[in-house]
Amino acid sequence: MSQGKYLDRELYKYGRGEAYPFHMPGHKRQAVTPYLENPYLEDITEITGFDNLHHAEGILKEAQEYGAEIFRAKQTYFLINGSTAGILAAVSACTKPGGKLLMARNCHKAAYHAACLRELETVYLYPSWEESLGLNGGICPEDVEAALAADGEIQAVLITSPTYDGILSDVKKIAETVHRYGIPLIVDEAHGAHLPFHDYFPESALYQGGDIVIQSLHKTLPSLTQTAVLHNQSELVSRERLERFLGIYQTSSPSYLLMASITACLRYVEQRGEEEFEKYVCRLDKWRRVLAQMKTLYLPGKELLGQKGIFDLDLSKIIISGEGANIDGPSLHRILREKYGLELEMEAPKYVLALTSLMDTEEGFQRLAEALLEIDSRLMKGYKRKPLSFTDYPQELCSRQILSISQAMESEQEERNLTESRGLISGEFAYLYPPGIPLLVPGEEITEEFIEQAVRWEKEGIRLQxxxxxxxxRIKTVKKR
Incomplete structure (x- = not known):
C-alpha cells in the first residue's frame, strides 16, 4: 500500500479540487451545521443520554418525531443504512415468507434482494419505454389493476417514483387501485426527498396514498451519504413488524454522526428551507431555459408529460441526451469531466444525468450550461430530432422468469461464456450502476438480445455490475440437471 493511493488522501484532494459535483450527496460539500466540523469528536456509540435507535425513548425518539413534523408524515424512522434498508424492511413487513410481490421491473436492486431474502415470487410491472432516449417511462395504473385482478395472492405492490431520471407515475391512482384490493403500496421515493418543499416539484407520494414511502435525504437534501428516512402512513402495515425488520436490516451500531446529519438537515429545511428552495428553483428554472437553446444536444422537459405512463417530471434532474448529436453518454461525460471539470451523477448509453440540489451554486449551474452550450456548438449541425414516443416496454427486452430469485441463487451453478449462454437460466444479477436497476435477474432466461447488448456496451466501455x-x-448460470 505504500506505493498506492490512500482513500482518505484521495478524498481530501477531490474535495478541495476544481471539479464541480453534479452528483450526490445533495449537500454539495457545504456544511449546514457548525456542530459536526470534527467528526472524531462527535463519533460515539449508545452512551447515557443519547438513546438507542432500535429502542428509541429519548432524544432519538424526539428526532424522529421531528422528522415526521417536517415531512408532514404520520410516522418517520431514521435510516442509517440508506434507502436500501428501508426497502428491505418495507417489503419484509408487507409480505409473508414465500409470498408474492407485485413490483415495477425498474426497481432498485435492493427490492430484488428483499424478494430473495423472503423467498418471494415476483410479478413485474413494466414501465413505458422511449427508444431514442433509452429512457424508462412510468407505470400505468391500468397495468396495476390488470395484474391485481389476475392474481389474488399478491400481498403488496412496490413502485419507484420518481425514477433515477425524475419520471413520476400516477401514485394517487395507483394507490387507489391497490387499496381496493386491501393491500399496501410501497413507494421507493429515494430520489424525491425534496419534493415536499416547493410546488415547483411534483407532489410527494406521502400525500398521494403511499402506505410506506422511503426517501434518501443524502440524494437531494443536505445530509451525509447513507442517510434516509422511512415514513409509515397506513394502518395496512404493522408497526410492530416494520420495526422488527428495521432492527434486522440496520446495523446494531448506528452512526450518531449520520443521525446528527439527518437532524441538522431537518433543522435547515425548517429554518431556511423556504428561502433556499425559492432561490434554488429560480436558478434551476433559469438555467434549464438556457440549456433548452441547445441545437443538437437535448434536454428533456415538460413535453414528456402525458406520454404513456408519465404523470409528472422532476425538473431537478438534468438529463442531456446526445442521441441526436452523434455522441454517446460515456463520451459526453468524459468531455465534461476532463475538459470542464464537471463530475456528473450518471452516464447511460445515450445520455448523462446531472443531479442538482438546493445547495448547488449559481457558479455551478453556469459552468454546466456554458460547457454544454460550447460542446453543442461543435457537434453535428442540421440534425432533426425524432419525435418522442413512449410505448410499451419492448417484449424482446423482457426476460422470461423460470425460477424465483431465491431458487436460482440457491441452486447449483456453473460458469459459462456469456456469448454461449443463450437460453440458460441466470444465476446472478446484471445491472448498470448507477442506477442499480437489474437488466437480468437470477432465475430469468438469458436472451440473445441481452447478450448482444452486454457485448455492445462492453465495447463502448460501459460495464455491467x-x-x-x-x-x-462469463456469467454464472443454473446448472442443468
Whole structure:
C-alpha cells in the first residue's frame, strides 16, 4: 500500500479540487451545521443520554418525531443504512415468507434482494419505454389493476417514483387501485426527498396514498451519504413488524454522526428551507431555459408529460441526451469531466444525468450550461430530432422468469461464456450502476438480445455490475440437471 493511493488522501484532494459535483450527496460539500466540523469528536456509540435507535425513548425518539413534523408524515424512522434498508424492511413487513410481490421491473436492486431474502415470487410491472432516449417511462395504473385482478395472492405492490431520471407515475391512482384490493403500496421515493418543499416539484407520494414511502435525504437534501428516512402512513402495515425488520436490516451500531446529519438537515429545511428552495428553483428554472437553446444536444422537459405512463417530471434532474448529436453518454461525460471539470451523477448509453440540489451554486449551474452550450456548438449541425414516443416496454427486452430469485441463487451453478449462454437460466444479477436497476435477474432466461447488448456496451466501455466476472466475458448460470 505504500506505493498506492490512500482513500482518505484521495478524498481530501477531490474535495478541495476544481471539479464541480453534479452528483450526490445533495449537500454539495457545504456544511449546514457548525456542530459536526470534527467528526472524531462527535463519533460515539449508545452512551447515557443519547438513546438507542432500535429502542428509541429519548432524544432519538424526539428526532424522529421531528422528522415526521417536517415531512408532514404520520410516522418517520431514521435510516442509517440508506434507502436500501428501508426497502428491505418495507417489503419484509408487507409480505409473508414465500409470498408474492407485485413490483415495477425498474426497481432498485435492493427490492430484488428483499424478494430473495423472503423467498418471494415476483410479478413485474413494466414501465413505458422511449427508444431514442433509452429512457424508462412510468407505470400505468391500468397495468396495476390488470395484474391485481389476475392474481389474488399478491400481498403488496412496490413502485419507484420518481425514477433515477425524475419520471413520476400516477401514485394517487395507483394507490387507489391497490387499496381496493386491501393491500399496501410501497413507494421507493429515494430520489424525491425534496419534493415536499416547493410546488415547483411534483407532489410527494406521502400525500398521494403511499402506505410506506422511503426517501434518501443524502440524494437531494443536505445530509451525509447513507442517510434516509422511512415514513409509515397506513394502518395496512404493522408497526410492530416494520420495526422488527428495521432492527434486522440496520446495523446494531448506528452512526450518531449520520443521525446528527439527518437532524441538522431537518433543522435547515425548517429554518431556511423556504428561502433556499425559492432561490434554488429560480436558478434551476433559469438555467434549464438556457440549456433548452441547445441545437443538437437535448434536454428533456415538460413535453414528456402525458406520454404513456408519465404523470409528472422532476425538473431537478438534468438529463442531456446526445442521441441526436452523434455522441454517446460515456463520451459526453468524459468531455465534461476532463475538459470542464464537471463530475456528473450518471452516464447511460445515450445520455448523462446531472443531479442538482438546493445547495448547488449559481457558479455551478453556469459552468454546466456554458460547457454544454460550447460542446453543442461543435457537434453535428442540421440534425432533426425524432419525435418522442413512449410505448410499451419492448417484449424482446423482457426476460422470461423460470425460477424465483431465491431458487436460482440457491441452486447449483456453473460458469459459462456469456456469448454461449443463450437460453440458460441466470444465476446472478446484471445491472448498470448507477442506477442499480437489474437488466437480468437470477432465475430469468438469458436472451440473445441481452447478450448482444452486454457485448455492445462492453465495447463502448460501459460495464455491467453484479456479474462475478468483472471482465464481463462469463456469467454464472443454473446448472442443468
Amino acid at each position: 453484479g456479474l462475478s466476472d468483472y471482465t464481463q466475458k
